[in-house]
Amino acid sequence: MQAYEGSRGSSRWSGPGTLILWSTTTIAIPLALYMAFLYAPDERVMGAAQRIFYFHVPAAFVTFFGAVTIFASAVAMLTTRAPRWDHWTLATTEVSWVFCTIVLLTGPIWAKAAWKGRVGDWIFDPKLATTAILWLLLTGALLVRRAAASEELGARLGAVLGILAAVDVPIVHKATVWWRGHHPVLFAPGKRDALDPRMRLAFLICTIVFFLLFGLLVALRRQLAEVEHRARAAAERASNEGRS
Amino acid sequence: MRGAGFFRASAAIAAKDLRLEWRTWDSLSSGTVFALMVAWILALTLTPASGEAPELAAARYAPSALWTVVAFACAVSLAPAFRAERQGDAFAGLLAAPIDRGAIYLGKLASGLVHTALLALLGAGATAALFPWNPFERPATLALILGLHVLGLTVLGTLFSAIVHRVGRGEALLATLLFPTAAPLLLSAVRCTEASTEGRLFETAGHWLGLTAGFDLLYLCLGLLVFEFVVED
Numbered sequence: 001m002q003a004y005e006g007s008r009g010s011s012r013w014s015g016p017g018t019l020i021l022w023s024t025t026t027i028a029i030p031l032a033l034y035m036a037f038l039y040a041p042d043e044r045v046m047g048a049a050q051r052i053f054y055f056h057v058p059a060a061f062v063t064f065f066g067a068v069t070i071f072a073s074a075v076a077m078l079t080t081r082a083p084r085w086d087h088w089t090l091a092t093t094e095v096s097w098v099f100c101t102i103v104l105l106t107g108p109i110w111a112k113a114a115w116k117g118r119v120g121d122w123i124f125d126p127k128l129a130t131t132a133i134l135w136l137l138l139t140g141a142l143l144v145r146r147a148a149a150s151e152e153l154g155a156r157l158g159a160v161l162g163i164l165a166a167v168d169v170p171i172v173h174k175a176t177v178w179w180r181g182h183h184p185v186l187f188a189p190g191k192r193d194a195l196d197p198r199m200r201l202a203f204l205i206c207t208i209v210f211f212l213l214f215g216l217l218v219a220l221r222r223q224l225a226e227v228e229h230r231a232r233a234a235a236e237r238a239s240n241e242g243r244s
Numbered sequence: 245m246r247g248a249g250f251f252r253a254s255a256a257i258a259a260k261d262l263r264l265e266w267r268t269w270d271s272l273s274s275g276t277v278f279a280l281m282v283a284w285i286l287a288l289t290l291t292p293a294s295g296e297a298p299e300l301a302a303a304r305y306a307p308s309a310l311w312t313v314v315a316f317a318c319a320v321s322l323a324p325a326f327r328a329e330r331q332g333d334a335f336a337g338l339l340a341a342p343i344d345r346g347a348i349y350l351g352k353l354a355s356g357l358v359h360t361a362l363l364a365l366l367g368a369g370a371t372a373a374l375f376p377w378n379p380f381e382r383p384a385t386l387a388l389i390l391g392l393h394v395l396g397l398t399v400l401g402t403l404f405s406a407i408v409h410r411v412g413r414g415e416a417l418l419a420t421l422l423f424p425t426a427a428p429l430l431l432s433a434v435r436c437t438e439a440s441t442e443g444r445l446f447e448t449a450g451h452w453l454g455l456t457a458g459f460d461l462l463y464l465c466l467g468l469l470v471f472e473f474v475v476e477d
Contacts, residue, residue, distance in 0.1 A: 078470070078473055129427075133424045133427050136420070136423075136424035137424050137425060139420075140417075140420050140421045140424065143417065143420065144407060144411055144417070144421070147411040147412070147413055147417070148410070148411050149411070149412070153410065153411075156473045156474070156476075157407055157410060157411065157474065159473070160407070160470045160473055160474055161407070161421070163466070163470065164400075164403075164425060164463075164466065164470075165425070167462065167463075167466065168424075168425050168427075168428070171428045171455070171459055172427055172428050174428070174455065175427065175428035175431045175432060175455065176431070178431075178435075178451065178452070178455075179431050179435070
């Protein structure tokens, strides 16, 4: 496809936006750690284990926000066929996969403390099941990308799978809620005041920091994808010139 | 492209695939043996707890066993959907034909649906034989449940089969893509089958039927839209 091979990326390796994002995130991460571990008080029932909440829930927010960004960039990629949209799709898919893994690793730690149940009690939980399935869908999209013979084919198939996965998420959630569910309802109206104000502030800051980190990682991965794309194109040109 | 031409092209592709299958029994034979093997292993391992009535245990396990069999059989029988076109680069010829790419998808979907529907019926027969459980007591509701859910599995399976074909992989990657995406379908299928054997399908599982019908329609439209991006060169 000519449009794919012929285009050039415009951004440099590290634009001023990335630099600002990078420095803000670097300052904000220690602040989030301070808020989560020292500023917020101990929870009465769960104790220190509850502090995983400041990482688990923001990671989950970021993961599902990531699914939306994958959908948007995949649709843009398939309609415009511009490589830059593929770089966005690749970056959001990979970074969302990382945050999804964080949710799946921290979830059981919190669930064990919160529900004190057997594995079977929380494995069917709707939010956990939805996250696990999203993780599998993202893994599938990355596997297909890796298996594709050319960058361009991988980009198309990755975008198609990204769209199918993002559309699936709300349906999976609905189905698992109907199947059986008992995830703690954190932000139901009327329940909001149960949270200590210090906890709420710590949670808010951790959420902002997770979004900053997501943005930074996506920006860096996107730039890396662009460099890889240009390097491949240059290598191809060189081999073509050598042959002719 | 005019509507009639679209459906005529799909019908021609489906008829070609079914004729090929009728002559070789390639995909159905492996799907049948695989479905029976999975059903047999499940019947061996899903036994009643001590003191539990076998019928009660079967009511608990048999719907899940049925849909495990159907899901695996679908993956195995849909994986070779585009294999026939690999010989002599027949797929390039199919793509060069002056027909809408969506018609190719619809044709493959139609022939795949014949395979998967037959295998689903076989799965129902196998679980009825191996568990003290009878899903055929209400044939009309069973047909509705099998039809709706197998359609959804085939809609997804045909699309993923094309993707897997493009990257030169087989059943394992197809299953990796199909099962997570089809998770809502499988949950719904088990709940509907349970409700149907209790004789209360529409009272207790009406919302599941609605979800599945919506899922089928949504993914059919998505499949028709994105198939072109999967197969183009």
